[in-house]
Amino acid sequence: MNVPRSFGRRLHVAMGERGPFCAGIDPHPGLLTAWGLDDDVAGLERFSRTAVEALGDTVALLKPQSAFFERHGSRGVAVLERVIADAKGTGALVLLDVKRGDIGSTMQAYADAYCDPRSPLCADAVTVSPYLGFGSLRPVLDTARAHGNGVFVLALTSNPEGPEVQHARRPDGRTVAATVLDHVRAANAAVLAGDEPLGSVGVVVGATTGGTGEDLAVGGPLLAPGIGAQGATVDDLATVFGAALPQVVPSASREVLGAGPDPQALRDAARRTIDAVRDLLFRASTRA
Numbered sequence: 491m492n493v494p495r496s497f498g499r500r501l502h503v504a505m506g507e508r509g510p511f512c513a514g515i516d517p518h519p520g521l522l523t524a525w526g527l528d529d530d531v532a533g534l535e536r537f538s539r540t541a542v543e544a545l546g547d548t549v550a551l552l553k554p555q556s557a558f559f560e561r562h563g564s565r566g567v568a569v570l571e572r573v574i575a576d577a578k579g580t581g582a583l584v585l586l587d588v589k590r591g592d593i594g595s596t597m598q599a600y601a602d603a604y605c606d607p608r609s610p611l612c613a614d615a616v617t618v619s620p621y622l623g624f625g626s627l628r629p630v631l632d633t634a635r636a637h638g639n640g641v642f643v644l645a646l647t648s649n650p651e652g653p654e655v656q657h658a659r660r661p662d663g664r665t666v667a668a669t670v671l672d673h674v675r676a677a678n679a680a681v682l683a684g685d686e687p688l689g690s691v692g693v694v695v696g697a698t699t700g701g702t703g704e705d706l707a708v709g710g711p712l713l714a715p716g717i718g719a720q721g722a723t724v725d726d727l728a729t730v731f732g733a734a735l736p737q738v739v740p741s742a743s744r745e746v747l748g749a750g751p752d753p754q755a756l757r758d759a760a761r762r763t764i765d766a767v768r769d770l771l772f773r774a775s776t777r778a
């Protein structure tokens with residue numbers, strides 16, 4: 491049987507070749523209007539296909555946000571299926587941002603939908619929420635691994651409401667987020683003991699979170715949304731991630747998409763962020 495190349499390895503290569511950056515595909519109603527499109531399925535399709543064609547050969551990771559497709563009903567989900575297929579054909583890896591989390595038996599159905607290549611909604615990786623208990627994610631972790639796919643687990647999210655749950659302390663004094671980070675570290679430990687350069691289980695840590703005080707070295711990629719529209723800058727990444735900076739994949743959606751619909755302007759916006767991240771990495775490496 492062919493063993494698929496792991497998501498962590500593929501992402502490591504893509505980050506090296508294209509630079510560490512994830513472009514979000516978030517077809518907000520306001521962005522559709524700004525691009526001269528109607529807020530309907532045809533507008534959704536034109537918007538997202540333009541974004542994939544403009545950015546797919548430039549960025550390491552494309553991240554369609556499922557909510558903006560689901561709000562158009564079943565025809566919107568059909569557009570999402572097409573976007574995933576087209577994006578996979580560009581050379582970028584595809585992370586479906588859908589933040590699923592449920593009891594374990596239901597998680598197997600989500601795993602079948604998002605992590606099994608027989609499903610049209612299967613991307614290279616998927617976002618999940620561990621707040622029904624990390625163990626409930628087991629079906630997604632196992633199915634993703636079996637097919638060489640990745641999983642990003644929410645740890646310290648970029649929104650201001652996140653800390654009331656994620657900074658809460660257990661009886662032993664550790665935060666809930668630290669527990670999530672520990673579980674992800676353990677999930678990656680076995681593959682990193684082999685020859686994998688990067689684990690396939692990542693975490694989401696917002697670029698807006700400031701100095702977290704947590705150990706962010708989990709062996710997998712660190713997705714950092716919050717750049718641009720949510721107020722964080724590329725330079726903030728140094729404060730948030732410190733020594734873990736080389737594993738960070740900064741992510742921005744509106745910051746890039748706001749430059750459209752001109753494909754070259756979209757590419758330029760993505761390249762500006764990639765250049766800024768590379769510059770930050772260089773400055774950090776010369777200080778180390």
Ligand SMILES: O=c1ccn([C@@H]2O[C@H](COP(=O)(O)O)[C@@H](O)[C@H]2O)c(=O)[nH]1
Nearest residue numbers: 514555647648696715719720742743744
């Ligand atoms: O903690 C999180 C987790 C996910 N997101 C998602 O990322 C994008 C951010 O969009 P911007 O336009 O760059 O603000 C969006 O899809 C969120 O659902 C996040 O922001 N924070």
